Amino acid sequence: MSLTFKPVGSYHQDFSFRNSEEAIQRFPFPFPEDQYMYSVNLEPATSRNPGSIFEHCFDIDEHYRSEMVERNRVLERDPRRCLVMPHMQTAAWDTLAMLMEHLSQDYPQWFALSRDGDQWQWQNHALGIDQRFTYGDADTLPCEPLEYIGRQVQGDFALLDQREGDLFMDAGIVTCPADWSLAFDAGMSFKQWHSPVPMAHQMGVFDRALKYLVNIQVGQPVRRLNWTLTINPRLDTSPETFHEWGSDRASITPGNVGSLVHLRVELQVMARLPRSNALMFSIRTYLISMDELVTQPAWAQRLHRVLRDLPDAIADYKGMTLYRQTLVDWLSQFDSQA
Amino acid sequence: MSGFIPVRVTDIRQVTPVIREVSLQSLGTALPKFSAGSHIQVLLPNGKRNAYSLLSDPLDTRHYRIAVRHQENSRGGSRYVHEQLQVGDELRIAPPANLFPLHNEAHLHILLAAGIGITPFMPYCTELLRRGAPFELHYAYRNCISDAYVAQLRDLLGERLHCYDSPQRRLDLKHVLSNRPLGSHVYACGPQRLLDDLHQQAASLGWSDSRIHSEAFSAAQSGQPFSVQLLRSRQQLNVSADQSLLEALEAAGVEVPNLCRGGVCGQCQTGYLQGDVEHRDHFLSPDEKAASLMPCVSRGCGQPLLLDL
Amino acid sequence: MSTTTKQLPTSVPRYYSGEPSQLATHHLMVSQGRGCTEQARICASLNSSAVPMTHLSLSDYPSSAELQRAMLSILREATVGLRIYLLGNEDFIWPLHALARVAGLQPEEIQVIPSASCGHAIYCVHCSTTQHGALDSPHTCTECGVVLEVRQHFSRRLGAYLGVCADARQPYAQARS
Numbered sequence: 001m002s003l004t005f006k007p008v009g010s011y012h013q014d015f016s017f018r019n020s021e022e023a024i025q026r027f028p029f030p031f032p033e034d035q036y037m038y039s040v041n042l043e044p045a046t047s048r049n050p051g052s053i054f055e056h057c058f059d060i061d062e063h064y065r066s067e068m069v070e071r072n073r074v075l076e077r078d079p080r081r082c083l084v085m086p087h088m089q090t091a092a093w094d095t096l097a098m099l100m101e102h103l104s105q106d107y108p109q110w111f112a113l114s115r116d117g118d119q120w121q122w123q124n125h126a127l128g129i130d131q132r133f134t135y136g137d138a139d140t141l142p143c144e145p146l147e148y149i150g151r152q153v154q155g156d157f158a159l160l161d162q163r164e165g166d167l168f169m170d171a172g173i174v175t176c177p178a179d180w181s182l183a184f185d186a187g188m189s190f191k192q193w194h195s196p197v198p199m200a201h202q203m204g205v206f207d208r209a210l211k212y213l214v215n216i217q218v219g220q221p222v223r224r225l226n227w228t229l230t231i232n233p234r235l236d237t238s239p240e241t242f243h244e245w246g247s248d249r250a251s252i253t254p255g256n257v258g259s260l261v262h263l264r265v266e267l268q269v270m271a272r273l274p275r276s277n278a279l280m281f282s283i284r285t286y287l288i289s290m291d292e293l294v295t296q297p298a299w300a301q302r303l304h305r306v307l308r309d310l311p312d313a314i315a316d317y318k319g320m321t322l323y324r325q326t327l328v329d330w331l332s333q334f335d336s337q338a
Numbered sequence: 339m340s341g342f343i344p345v346r347v348t349d350i351r352q353v354t355p356v357i358r359e360v361s362l363q364s365l366g367t368a369l370p371k372f373s374a375g376s377h378i379q380v381l382l383p384n385g386k387r388n389a390y391s392l393l394s395d396p397l398d399t400r401h402y403r404i405a406v407r408h409q410e411n412s413r414g415g416s417r418y419v420h421e422q423l424q425v426g427d428e429l430r431i432a433p434p435a436n437l438f439p440l441h442n443e444a445h446l447h448i449l450l451a452a453g454i455g456i457t458p459f460m461p462y463c464t465e466l467l468r469r470g471a472p473f474e475l476h477y478a479y480r481n482c483i484s485d486a487y488v489a490q491l492r493d494l495l496g497e498r499l500h501c502y503d504s505p506q507r508r509l510d511l512k513h514v515l516s517n518r519p520l521g522s523h524v525y526a527c528g529p530q531r532l533l534d535d536l537h538q539q540a541a542s543l544g545w546s547d548s549r550i551h552s553e554a555f556s557a558a559q560s561g562q563p564f565s566v567q568l569l570r571s572r573q574q575l576n577v578s579a580d581q582s583l584l585e586a587l588e589a590a591g592v593e594v595p596n597l598c599r600g601g602v603c604g605q606c607q608t609g610y611l612q613g614d615v616e617h618r619d620h621f622l623s624p625d626e627k628a629a630s631l632m633p634c635v636s637r638g639c640g641q642p643l644l645l646d647l
Numbered sequence: 648m649s650t651t652t653k654q655l656p657t658s659v660p661r662y663y664s665g666e667p668s669q670l671a672t673h674h675l676m677v678s679q680g681r682g683c684t685e686q687a688r689i690c691a692s693l694n695s696s697a698v699p700m701t702h703l704s705l706s707d708y709p710s711s712a713e714l715q716r717a718m719l720s721i722l723r724e725a726t727v728g729l730r731i732y733l734l735g736n737e738d739f740i741w742p743l744h745a746l747a748r749v750a751g752l753q754p755e756e757i758q759v760i761p762s763a764s765c766g767h768a769i770y771c772v773h774c775s776t777t778q779h780g781a782l783d784s785p786h787t788c789t790e791c792g793v794v795l796e797v798r799q800h801f802s803r804r805l806g807a808y809l810g811v812c813a814d815a816r817q818p819y820a821q822a823r824s
Binding site: 022088089090161162163164168215217218219220275276277278 | 341370371372373375376396397433434435436439440441471523548597603605642
């Protein structure tokens, strides 16, 4: 499938972001059943369904230019969104190499990489970049390697140092988080940064997940989907800016629920970084408005049932308590058995 | 276990009278990159599957190199490598996994190798030199028997290398571990006795466990033949004297996740419902042993085993 | 919002209440210097062991910065085997904890003992400043003015609890209508 980019749409102020027909078709609707509960829903990240978001390890789609504009905007406003602790330098270069290798292989019409020892040349035709640099020498790039490559790939990246049988969030570039702060969570262990998640700790979800993640091998990445709801197509739903967007949740009415409420799905890919033995945790976010979603009747019916029956603790954690009933009532018109 | 990589033996070198180095080249695409301390599993034509540390430069993905010591009580793996393996032979390997990684927060890396335990430290040295990180290597061996790579290391490391040619000069752990700067971490690879001594000596000098990283020589050892029943797949298997239970399961088409094949990583933990087990692993707690076993090293004895597989 | 110890979130620190390490080769105690029973008890048990002990007290230094400099110069010469005991309020102990980690101490080699009932450190996620306050009532950020809800989520690196705008419909204390 040939990849073309839409004109730049915005994820703030006028929120001109929209999905095309094709983008709706390939949206990763995350519910395999009519109800939702936490699980360690990890699967090998093997390529499947050409054209789908599962074809390539790092999915690039029609919103590429818009998202890169948004990333630059957020980083200009708040440089704390990119952080690399000193012992994570090797992992940052590992990340740059992995992303450049995958993008140039998977999207050769847009990205090209040529290497001669540690002398690398990177071309990004989508953004008009042609950069020669020395691998391992940050002075030959316009900025640190993680920030450099992060400004050219959709999605957030957290780099987890693996030591003492645990994972530590010691580096990352995070401009579209679902209500978590890299600046605050940096340095935390796996269970520490998942601390705010309700119920799952007692269920043993994080014990099982950690045991699985520390044993991920080179070349055998795994993935899972996670989801929440967001008002407006706003990518940057960080705690840092909560005082700017949190009140949106109070603005939902039966009249605007279809256009303002968005299902937000994260495709999380966890891959072993080969040189540093760190784990890359990539979080690729997809947004779809309720109006767009209900063009797929099966999705509309299932989402209605999932949200109607969701445990209150999870609904609260996902920030939907204020407008949940309005949304469920609106969705019920698409559920034949409601 | 998926994703085996077909490779060809491109070189075999006798490094010492008991240690052979084998170079492997991919038959397909480039070999995966790896981090210092990684190992691969090698599937030998005789059905044996052992884990060996990678000793080549992690940046070189054209070749992997491993070194194999001839074990007197070999179940057939090391004997095959020493007596039958030829340049040009084709083998399969599992992709690299790392159960013995560098600690990225360490300020000083103190490496302790005994004999063939030198292998994971070869890429450690390459990587630490490349990073410009402070480190030293303490290497105990028997001259002209298990002294692999000593000359090469001397050229590469200069004063960072400390040799202990047994029995003339013994590795004095107390001396190595005393008065070390705060950011020190110690890594050891060698026989279990060395690791036990290290833990004991380090603890008595106030080292906390998280500063101590070790990898034992660990591989399945022969034992008595025994038989097992599989509950879910309703199979009965016979495990021969020089076969591990894991190998017998694999030969019967029952894949169990595994990484180290030496009873330390915990990946192949399997439940059993009946039977007597000779536990040989370093992973399970005494409580866990009542219902679980590690088929990579442990064996049945006495009452026949019924596995939850 | 009451939280029992058993249900304490995983990021919130469990503070030291045990005994000094028997295997240490050297103890370093750094205290804010407000005499309390806890400090006296730990001081006594450290002194009673055969292991040498060094005690730095804020009261002997003109400023926290001077005390930190003194601690760093000890850590530079120190060797593996050292255990550190930090006593004081959260604003005092966690910056020292961060210095000790950078100097090469492992987390389990550092014990933190907060003085009872003297408030907590709160990190305002909006302007990224750390300040002193209470956990159970809204806290108005002294820097940016946002009224913060303090979440039960703690960063050892920043030595503070997470403070996030309590009511996005009215972020600031004074109504601005």
